[in-house]
Amino acid sequence: MSSSDDMVDDKVKVEQGPNGGAVAGPIDSLFNLARKNSLWYLLFGTACCAIELMQTGGPRTDTDRFGMVFRPTPRQADVLILAGTITYKMASRIRRLYDQMAEPKYVISMGSCANTGGLFQASYSVLKGGDLIVPVDVYLPGCPCRPESLTEGLMLVQQIIEKEPWLKKAWGKVPAPKDPWPEESRECKDDS
Amino acid sequence: MTPEAIKDLLAAKLAADVGWNDELAGDPFATVEADKWHEACRIAKDEPELFFDFLRAQTGTDYPDDGSIEVVVHLFSYKNRHSFVLKTRVDRKKPLVQSVQDLWPAANWYEREIFDLLGVEFSGHPDLRRLVLPEDWVGHPLRKDYKEQDSYQGISTLRPGYARVEAGGKKKKKKKKAKTAEPKPEEPKPEESKPEESKPEEPKPEEPKPEESKPEESKISKPSGDGEDEV
């Protein structure tokens, strides 16, 4: 990808490490280059958008060429794709999957349902948007959004990664994004 | 057998009045009293001339104007090749129906579903739990006067600025709730940016998200100049 211009930051920033060492800025770029080219997503879907998610993993779209492969377990995944209608019953399960993923992690909200509840938003049982339970990085419109769109969504995550001050983040110097559903406000019994 | 003949036979065996309605569109149906429900179903299943061995469907309907809830079984007989609809009505305030899952095991989940969505209790059911909704759900949504809760497990059931469809189809604007999670622009908050001492596996700080304040807006609108990988 032709984004190396963005990556090589002309301002070389020097960061103070936790043990007093100093690290120059562009090393972030090196980390980020590695991270963004092995973007593994969780193979998980809750409704019809998941069909397009499967299609995205297929040979026509071929996201493998960007290093995006699906993982069957959240422990190995970098990206959670909210593919489909989320019911309230599913909300705590999705949150658990998200919590099981290792940092750094990203969330794509795929399709109208995951964005806002979509055409089921008048229903009593449907969550009105995945961003009410997990922090979302990329929203994709469409019902369903096409594999091309999801591929671009994944590439947008790559762009987010590219610009990330990774070391700062790893040392806890970047404030966490606001958690829409923090643990203390979760009124669910831990019933597995 | 015709539905009418089935109903007559059923009434004779049951030795009780069986209501009959064939005026409405759709299948004609018979109605029995709630305390004769199990008996009527048992006769429908065991009587050789009826022999309804297949429970096609079991449903419930709420009639708030009559103050009653109707429970319906749709029956079919493979042997005799006829079908029948049998109904009973119970008081809406204290809906209690005899379970028929000992006659047709398929009724087990149907009855759980009716219990879940309409709140009808089935006496003699071995495992009367909610079927589709979570265990901690409040209310029975297929009741006509069901009111959606404002939040579920701490999640607002409404997006800010969205209309809620009330019972009766009217839309009602709800004012924005303070609790609702609205993605904000990156605001460093001191208590959030503190390193977590108790929970080391909590989400670590994520990347800055400059456009996070506009969730509905598509972020894919601008292809950002990496065209050379296109096929």
Ligand code: SF4
């Ligand atoms: S957005 Fe459309 S395709 Fe996707 S889950 Fe919702 S209804 Fe299905």
